[in-house]
Structure formats: C-alpha cells, structure tokens
Amino acid sequence: MEASGKENNITINGSGSITGGKYGDVRINGSGEINGDVECASLTINGSGAVKGALKAGQAAFNGSGTVQGPLQADTVQVHGAASLKGDVTTREIDISGAVSVHGNVSTEQAKCAGAFSVSGDFNAEKFEARGGFKIDGLLNAGEIDICLHGDCRAREIGGSSISVRLDTREHWGVGNLFRGLLPNHHHHLVTDSIEGDEISLENTQARVVRGKRVTIGPGCDIALVEYTERYQQDEGAQVTEQRQV
Amino acid sequence: MEEDLISKKELLDLTGISYGQLYRWKRKQLIPEEWFIRKSTFTGQETFFPREKMLARLEKIKHLKDDVSLDELAGLFSPNPVDVRLTGEELVTRGIASAMTVDFFRQQRGGGDAFTFDQLLYLYVLEQLFRSGEITRDEGAMLLRTLLEHYPRFDGANCTLISVRKLGVATSCLVTAPADIYFEPDTRIIARVDLGACREELKLKLC
DSSP states (O other): BBBBOOGOOOOOOEEEEEEEEEEEEEESSEEEEEEEEHHHHHHHEEEEEEEEEEEEEEEESSEEEEESSSSEEEEEEEEEEEEEEOOOOEEEEEEEEEEESSSSSSSOOOOOOOEEEESSOOOEEEEEOSSSSSEEEEEEEEEEEEEEEOOOOOOOOEEEEEEEEOGGGGGGGGSSOOHHHHGGGSEEHHHHHHEEEEEEEEEEEEEEEEEEEEEEEOOOOOEEEEEEEEEEEEEETEEEEEEEEE | OOOOOEEHHHHHHHOOHHHHHHHHHTTSSOGGGGGGGEEEEEEEEEEEEHHHHHHHHHHHHHHTTSSSSSHHHHHHHHHSOOOOEEEHHHHHHTTTOOOOHHHHHHHOOOSSSSSOOHHHHHHHHHHHHHTTOSSSSHHHHHHHHHHOOOOOOOOOOOEEEEEEEEEEEEEEEESSSOOOOOOOOTEEEEEEHHHHHHHHHHHHHHO
C-alpha cells in the first residue's frame, strides 16, 4: 500500500486496506478494502475493491469489480465493470455499462444504462434511459422513460409522464451489434404487471394493464387491458384483450 | 376501524391530476410511501390511498405548487424540523403566537430570547388552544409539560396531543397517530391536536 500523501489522497496499488474516514481522491488499483464508512471526493476502483460500510463520494467509478456494503451517496456513479451495492443508492447521475446489482432503492436524476442491472427495490429517476437488460423488483418511476429493448427487461410496475419502449431497428444495420442480430426480436422484450403514464408508446411489451392519456400499442405487445383517456392506437401485430376509454 | 380508501383511478378522476404528476410527487416524496397501499382486486393488484389524507394532501400540493418549489414542498411535508431560531417578537409578528402566550411560555420555561422549531411548535399549539377557550392556564402548563417531556421521543413520527377532563380534573397524553382511543363515559375530551398538521402549518408560516 502506498499513500500518496497530498490532501489526504490515497492510492492502493497491489493489495491493501485502509480504515474509513474522510479522504480526498481514493484509488484502488489492485485489490483493496476500506474498513468502515468513508467520505471522499472520489473513489475509483480499477481492480477489485470493497467498501465495508457506507460510501459518500463526489464521484464513484467502478471499473473493475466493486462492492459497497452500506448505502451509497454520490454526485455521479459510473460502472464500467461490475458493482454489487448492498444499500440504497442516491445520486444525481448514474451511468451503467457493466453489470450492477443493487439491494435497495435507486434514486437519481439521470440514469443511463447500457449494461445489465438488477434492483431489489424501486428505481426513481427524472430521466431513465436503458439500452440493456434489467430487472427491477419494485417500481420503475421516472419522468421520462426511454427503453430501447435489449434482452430481457423486467419491472414489477412502471409509472411516469412519458414512457417509450421500442425495438431499435436501426441497430440491425449497424456493425457493432452482432449479438443483437443473433437473437430473434421476441427475445428483446419488456415484462411488467402495469404501466401508467401520460404518453405511452410500447413495442414487444407484455403487461396486465396499461393506463394512460395517449396510448400507442405497437407490434409484439401482449396486453390484457388498456385504459386511455384521450387517444388510442394499436398496431396490427399487437394483441390487446380489452381496451376502453375512461 | 378500517380506514376509508380511495382507488388510484377514482383519485385521479376526482382531483384531475395526471399519472405523470402523481408519480412525480411520489418521487419527490410529497406523498409518503406508506400511503400507497397495494391490494388485490378481481382484476389483480391495484393501488389504494387513505382517502381523507390523500385528498387533503393533493389539494395542498395543487394549491401551493405554483408558489413553492417541489423540493421546498417536500421539506414542508417531511417531519424534519426546520433549522430556525426566532425571537419572541418575530414570532408574534409572524402570527405564530400572541405576546401573551409567549410570556406564558417564558414563565413556565424560563429561558432565552430565541426559540427553536420544536419550541415554536409548542407555542403554536398553546396559542390555538388558548384562543379556542377550551383550556385554562393551568391546563396549558400541564400540556406544555407533556409536550416538553415527551414530544421529542416521537422523533418526527406523527402524533396527537390529547387532553381530557373528568370531574374538573384534567390530564393529557401524546399518542402515536393515527390511533383509536376510548375513555370512560364521564370523560370529556377538551383538546385533540394533530401535531403533524400543526408542524405543516407552522412550516408554512416560516416559509
């Protein structure tokens, strides 16, 4: 372990552990542990790191694999590797391109998810953008929800102002998406119990009930009941058992 | 006693708010999590709310949201005290309590010039009760002792102050709200104060 000394910045190269407390920039390049609650300007984990307590940071970046045992509060959270977060996550911005599991609730203003994640509680965001698979055991609640289906997407319930779920057909023409092409379209789907919002537009979605002001049910959907107040559109390739204006 | 519930659909019909607004207010914690009650119906799981409380809360949000930001509103509804210290004069001008109640409080408590949020709350409650003419000064002193001694124990949880009188002897208690409480027949309830509601009213006066 090597402490770089300036302004309480600390870097763990190789393997080592530090005690909790207040720090500047903390970097774990090999394998490291922080014992106790930590408050720092930034935490970067490049190898494997574990925080055995609560984490409060300006920026938290998980590039290798990281674990946080307690609640995580940060201005921004970035996960490019894998992160296992055992408490609630509260942040302004979260960017996921690896794999994340959260054993609690997530609250953020902006969420961008391209990897895979699971949340055992609710996911709250002002803006929620997903390009990967996810599993939310509670409610996905966001002002603006934009889900570009990729693999298996699940949430117990979804609520918000504008909700858009679509298959990104453009990606089929792209070069960078070989994996996508290997799976038939119906493998990219969203499964949920209910969706409630003002503007709703869906593709490849299975739900028991969809309620909204203006609702568009696109191809590949299987919905038991749609309730709308203003406008309703349904694609030929959608299955809707019952729809009614309320 | 089962609380009267309202379904989400009926609530939106009645108040004219949209799903987008409801979910936004939930995210901003303007509506407590425990008011979202999931129940099985013949069509599946649906969400219900305590009717009276929810309608009153939405009315307040609609009424205030143009003047106050949602974050400020969240602070208003949260049980956390506001970090504030007011002098006796300031709280009289803000209409929290009259000079007479402030003097009364000082006689009972002694103490300094500035009042903390919890003390303001006690003053506000006393003022309401004195004004209503329901309690005597002695009973006021007893109520104040109850508040000073026990209110901090609730640690922000909603509670109700109840004062009763039987054959000319009064006593008071604090109970967790909502609670059903029954007394013997000769007992008269002289005051029943929802401290959660008082806290909100007081915060509004401090805005």
